[in-house]
Amino acid sequence: MLSISYTPHGRGERPNPTLSASPFAMPELPEVETVRRGLERRVLGRTISAVQVEREEMTRGGAARFRSAIEGARVSGLRRKGKTLALELSFHDSSATPRAPACLLVRLGMTGQLVVLPSSAAVLPHTHVRFLLDGGPDELRYRDPRRFGLLRCCAMPEADKALARLGPDALEISLPEFEKMLAGRRGAIKSLLMNQGAIAGLGNIYADEALFEAKIHPETAAGRLAKSSRVSLHHAIQSVLQKAVRLQGTSFRDYIDIEGKPGAFAMELRAYGRAGEPCVRCGGRIRRIIVGGRSSHYCPKCQRRR
DNA sequence: GCAAGCCTGACC
DNA sequence: GGTCAGGCTTGC
Numbered sequence: 027m028l029s030i031s032y033t034p035h036g037r038g039e040r041p042n043p044t045l046s047a048s049p050f051a052m053p054e055l056p057e058v059e060t061v062r063r064g065l066e067r068r069v070l071g072r073t074i075s076a077v078q079v080e081r082e083e084m085t086r087g088g089a090a091r092f093r094s095a096i097e098g099a100r101v102s103g104l105r106r107k108g109k110t111l112a113l114e115l116s117f118h119d120s121s122a123t124p125r126a127p128a129c130l131l132v133r134l135g136m137t138g139q140l141v142v143l144p145s146s147a148a149v150l151p152h153t154h155v156r157f158l159l160d161g162g163p164d165e166l167r168y169r170d171p172r173r174f175g176l177l178r179c180c181a182m183p184e185a186d187k188a189l190a191r192l193g194p195d196a197l198e199i200s201l202p203e204f205e206k207m208l209a210g211r212r213g214a215i216k217s218l219l220m221n222q223g224a225i226a227g228l229g230n231i232y233a234d235e236a237l238f239e240a241k242i243h244p245e246t247a248a249g250r251l252a253k254s255s256r257v258s259l260h261h262a263i264q265s266v267l268q269k270a271v272r273l274q275g276t277s278f279r280d281y282i283d284i285e286g287k288p289g290a291f292a293m294e295l296r297a298y299g300r301a302g303e304p305c306v307r308c309g310g311r312i313r314r315i316i317v318g319g320r321s322s323h324y325c326p327k328c329q330r331r332r
Numbered sequence: 333g334c335a336a337g338c339c340t341g342a343c344c
Numbered sequence: 345g346g347t348c349a350g351g352c353t354t355g356c
Contacts, residue, residue: 052336109337136336137354152354172353174337213346222338229337319348321335 053134055109055196055227056270061140062106065113065166068142073100074115075161081154084170086178095128095179096157102127107189108196108226109133111140114182129185135174141167196227197267204260208248215251215259216244217318228263231298232270234323236262238297243331244315244322250332297323 053061077093079085085092096115103114111132117125132140144164149156155177157166168177180188194203207224208215218224219233228236237244239262242255251259296306301314301323310327 133337135338135353170353171355172336174353176338211345217347220337230335320337 054229076158078156084154133176138170138175192226193224211248215248234298
């Protein structure tokens with residue numbers, strides 16, 4: 027089994043105790059970055075010779091249009107902003123009507139997976155689109171049991187516009203940008219971190235982890251964070267995401283290796299999903315509350331409200 | 333019935 | 345600029 031990408035459940039890896047409550051690790055920025063790197067190795071520079079749409083509504087705008095917009099394209103670039111992947115498509119056909127560069131935007135939602143497999147491999151349930159590469163022998167498949175994901179093929183300017191609607195990437199945002207983003211915001215910091223238009227890439231899991239690292243209560247008004255808290259939160263976001271990018275890379279390698287090492291998926295979550303457990307820092311009890319309609323996990327003792 | 337990410341619409 | 349609720353889907 028050759029998977030170029032992030033897949034929540036590999037074959038042969040042991041379930042990770044810290045994730046046992048929620049079997050699917052949601053694709054947030056680190057998982058999407060892992061997918062991007064995998065695609066860079068396996069798909070960049072290759073030509074999508076045919077597209078097979080198994081489920082029309084995944085393509086927005088219709089299967090026929092989707093197919094004709096992509097077939098014959100070479101994957102000339104792979105970008106990521108936040109949790110959105112952009113496959114840049116170029117055409118070098120000799121036809122009378124040359125086609126302008128286009129872009130395939132992919133959002134994995136909750137359970138989306140992009141996988142490169144031999145075309146002969148069994149097609150798993152919930153596989154919605156298959157992209158045949160260079161006329162075979164393998165293909166890129168999009169699979170998404172819950173179908174919260176999005177595939178959209180559009181012209182380049184339109185794709186840029188869509189990406190511009192996202193806030194700065196959470197791995198790239200500078201401290202001044204981050205502070206500007208916080209300024210004047212009266213809502214809960216947790217909600218703001220999950221607002222993709224403000225900062226792109228954080229989901230529920232890493233938002234909780236970053237707030238835990240920075241010792242900030244999730245309901246703190248974003249614009250009222252002290253300078254020291256702004257600095258430590260900015261730093262926590264970067265370090266939590268960087269660590270996760272490293273670990274997902276590891277999990278990916280172990281996934282293709284059937285003998286994957288135990289703990290391959292061990293993203294050590296210190297707050298998320300640990301309600302009722304002792305805080306690893308102070309021994310307090312991790313609490314779960316709802317902030318902005320989302321479950322939030324924090325330590326009431328070391329993440330004090332201010 | 334709940335959880336996830338993201339959208340939309342209602343409302344202040 | 346905010347919040348809140350509802351809807352989508354599936355597996356636990």
